[in-house]
Amino acid sequence: GAVVSQHPSWVICKSGTSVKIECRSLDFQATTMFWYRQFPKQSLMLMATSNEGSKATYEQGVEKDKFLINHASLTLSTLTVTSAHPEDSSFYICSALRDTNTEAFFGQGTRLTVV
Amino acid sequence: AQSVTQLGSHVSVSEGALVLLRCNYSSSVPPYLFWYVQYPNQGLQLLLKYTSAATLVKGINGFEAEFKKSETSFHLTKPSAHMSDAAEYFCAVTSGNQFYFGTGTSLTVIP
Numbered sequence: 001g002a003v004v005s006q007h008p009s010w011v012i013c014k015s016g017t018s019v020k021i022e023c024r025s026l027d028f029q030a031t032t033m034f035w036y037r038q039f040p041k042q043s044l045m046l047m048a049t050s051n052e053g054s055k056a057t058y059e060q061g062v063e064k065d066k067f068l069i070n071h072a073s074l075t076l077s078t079l080t081v082t083s084a085h086p087e088d089s090s091f092y093i094c095s096a097l098r099d100t101n102t103e104a105f106f107g108q109g110t111r112l113t114v115v
Numbered sequence: 116a117q118s119v120t121q122l123g124s125h126v127s128v129s130e131g132a133l134v135l136l137r138c139n140y141s142s143s144v145p146p147y148l149f150w151y152v153q154y155p156n157q158g159l160q161l162l163l164k165y166t167s168a169a170t171l172v173k174g175i176n177g178f179e180a181e182f183k184k185s186e187t188s189f190h191l192t193k194p195s196a197h198m199s200d201a202a203e204y205f206c207a208v209t210s211g212n213q214f215y216f217g218t219g220t221s222l223t224v225i226p
């Protein structure tokens with residue numbers, strides 16, 4: 001099956017710094033990539049949808065200036081949490097679609113802890 | 116508009132007992148439906164998917180789900196629960212390039 005690699009799997013950073021999370025589709029070109037945030041014992045909350053070469057579409061309530069998404073190629077999307085604060089600590093997951101109306105392939109997630 | 120409802124945020128079963136996790140969807144067009152499993156601190160793994168072929172779909176780890184259009188349901192079942200099945204399960208529906216997830220069901224397996 002298709003593989004999506006997310007890096008890093010966990011990161012600890014100081015409050016006020018920025019953190020970049022990478023999401024790569026290893027063996028296919030992703031038409032669309034998604035970024036989710038997941039709080040403990042809760043479902044995935046869609047943050048934004050990104051298509052290669054265009055601006056990401058953010059869900060309501062998600063600060064686009066704080067969560068910067070870059071989708072520079074068909075195999076790579078990055079999420080940068082800028083000026084991170086403890087309340088940004090969460091589990092972030094990316095997923096990629098190979099084609100429309102097909103399954104999404106998920107990265108293994110990134111546990112972000114801001115101290 | 117698409118949406119997915121998972122009834123029961125927590126389900127507990129005894130080891131060896133039947134597992135039934137419920138999922139209902141609303142869709143204005145024929146849906147593609149999925150079940151994913153998530154183990155702690157990991158991403159989501161596809162269990163099975165329905166893509167308008169056979170209504171009874173068999174997935175990995177002995178799970179299966181049946182698409183019932185009349186009930187707008189896609190419940191996940193497994194005849195005999197194993198301890199390793201303890202995890203979070205998510206039902207999802209897709210239309211075009213959008214994915215909609217249910218709120219998840221946490222499955223506990225009691226030895």
